[in-house]
């Protein structure tokens with residue numbers, strides 16, 4: 001299958017609400033697009049995301065129900081759900097430090113490699129450890145005080161970490177949608193869902209968070225609801 005250029009794929013992508021039930025999409029290509037999704041950058045390269053590829057008719061029905069049976073979910077051929085798994089930070093940090101050690105066996109004593117390993121084994125635990133949000137709050141007070149004298153990172157609270165997880169996962173979700181578009185497949189990102197129900201259907205822990213549900217298929221004639229509207233660039237672009 002010939003892939004579109006990046007600019008073509010970006011332009012082709014629209015939020016498609018109705019998919020053609022006669023046009024099937026290939027599971028393998030959708031999986032490949034998820035593989036491209038996870039090449040997205042992530043905060044501290046922790047990759048605190050998971051992707052659930054829904055293909056079975058029974059599960060599709062459940063997920064659609066949790067998305068209030070909105071057309072983009074109900075007519076989807078397949079669905080991909082991007083989930084934030086903040087609580088995996090410890091294991092993902094360990095995977096990063098193991099990767100660095102394995103790939104730099106001769107440089108384990110170099111300053112650069114020690115620094116990188118320490119980042120995942122000391123700095124990340126320091127940044128991510130929290131106790132019901134209390135440690136994060138104390139860290140914020142500390143950085144506000146430091147910030148009186150020099151630049152200091154103020155994104156240290158529990159909420160900041162949640163936002164960081166969603167930022168990174170949303171970047172991967174966008175990678176996924178553009179990749180799908182490059183193959184001529186359509187998608188619709190959705191945040192209209194009952195997150196508790198979705199977590200139940202996906203067997204996810206309570207502390208996970210649904211970033212986006214993405215309907216997938218091929219647009220039907222009435223699949224796009226209107227012309228694309230964007231606030232003109234002059235309202236959003238500022239050169240300083």
Ligand SMILES: Cc1cc2nc3c(=O)[nH]c(=O)nc-3n(C[C@H](O)[C@H](O)[C@H](O)COP(=O)(O)O)c2cc1C
Pocket residue numbers: 013014015016017070072188189190191192193212228229
């Ligand atoms: C985070 C997010 C959540 C969205 N949730 C929904 C949704 O629940 N249902 C829906 O039909 N469209 C949803 N959309 C699609 C937007 O309405 C759509 O992207 C926007 O109107 C612009 O249209 P375009 O994507 O075709 O350019 C969502 C988009 C984003 C980025």
